[in-house]
Amino acid sequence: DFWNERYEKDEYAYGVEPNDFLKNQLEGITPGEILLPAEGEGRNAVYAALKGWQVHAVDFSEAGKRKALELAKERNVDIRYDIGDISTFISDQKYGVIAFIFAHLPPDLKKFAYTRLLGYLSPGGMVVLEMFSKRQLGLSSGGPKHIDALWNEEEILAYFPGLEVVQLEEVETVLKEGPFHDGKAYTMRFVGRKPVS
Secondary structure: OHHHHHHHOOOOOOOOOOOHHHHHHHOOOOOOEEEEEOOOOOHHHHHHHHOOOEEEEEEOOHHHHHHHHHHHHHOOOOOEEEEOOOOOOOOOOOEEEEEEEOOOOOHHHHHHHHHHHHHHEEEEEEEEEEEEEHHHOOOOOOOOOOHHHOEOHHHHHHHOOOOEEEEEEEEEEEEEOOOOOEEEEEEEEEEEEOOOO
16 A cells, blocks of 8 residues: 555655654653554654653554664664554553654544544643644645645644643744655644643
């Protein structure tokens, strides 16, 4: 399929360094359990593990998992990486952080899949999200080519209900994340905290 073909190549499609927004957010949080849905080739998972997090990555790409585990071995860290569909994912644990880094889903799954995963967020836990915004449509720096798969502020508030909004903004940025995220881009950035009670 599309993602296995993209990840089969030797080059890492989005590089081996972590997403800048996630990296900056994790700096201020005491390491614990982190869930990374649609983690692909493991750049964020391996970074989190290096920082002391217990990492659980999920993606349906076997090629992505293979490269993620190779990167983890190269950097001498352990990550848990399950093959699965994030829209039907079931976990036996809770997480202090769930990070959605360009974890775009088709529009028909978008309306329920993200909200469902909030059930695995610990009280006091954080959602960290960076997705392409609707202004990204037509730019060549990455992201889905369908407007309904892109994001705006209203959708974030609708699909991540009940969280205290720590940060929510649309930004113009310059991506340098491998060959497929390269150049000027518009993204949504969101940090939300689950109330303790």
